[in-house]
Structure formats: structure tokens, C-alpha cells
Amino acid sequence: MDQAEGSTWASKIAIRFGLQDCRHCPARAFCTRSARAPRILAVRHQAEYETLRQARSLQQTEEFRQLYAQRSGIEGTHSQAVRTLGLRRHAIEACPKRPCSMC
Numbered sequence: 001m002d003q004a005e006g007s008t009w010a011s012k013i014a015i016r017f018g019l020q021d022c023r024h025c026p027a028r029a030f031c032t033r034s035a036r037a038p039r040i041l042a043v044r045h046q047a048e049y050e051t052l053r054q055a056r057s058l059q060q061t062e063e064f065r066q067l068y069a070q071r072s073g074i075e076g077t078h079s080q081a082v083r084t085l086g087l088r089r090h091a092i093e094a095c096p097k098r099p100c101s102m103c
Contacts, residue, residue: 011048015041 022028022038031039044052058064081087 012042012044015043017041 017039019038022032025031028039043049059068078087
């Protein structure tokens, strides 16, 4: 096992199976799409996994769903304002390059 590099692998542990272990395995088609390379599993560190699991279980509660429904409505309104009224663009164009009381 080794710490993987790159943006999506940075906080995960890569478990690399040996080529000889994977080559003749009858379940190979279920594990990897690669014709030649062996299987690589990416797992999170224990603390990160537990935090993620806890957050996902919280998302299943009715309280979270009610809060998220409010956020969803606000995000839709904001998105529409950005697309139709150019909300972000106008805020930047209104301010000069030096600091002002409005910014």
C-alpha cells in the first residue's frame, strides 16, 4: 500500500494488486476494465471515512431535508438572477479599481 499522488487520490490509500494475482482471476471483468493492468483499490483513511459516513447519515434525516429544500430554492433563485440579469458581472463593473464604500 502507498499514498497515491494527484488531486483525486491525494487523501486516499492506493492498494495495488499484483499482475500475477489478477491475470487469471475469473472475476477480473468485474474488478477492472483494463486489459493488462491489475486492479487498484482506493480507500480513504479511517478518520476521513468515518466523517464522510457520519455526514451521509445526517443527510438522510428529515431535518436535513427541510434545510436543504430551503437552500435549493435559494440557489435556484440566485442561479436565475445570475443567468438572466448578469448578477455577478454587474457587481464587478459597479466598483472602481480602488476600494469604495459599496464594495
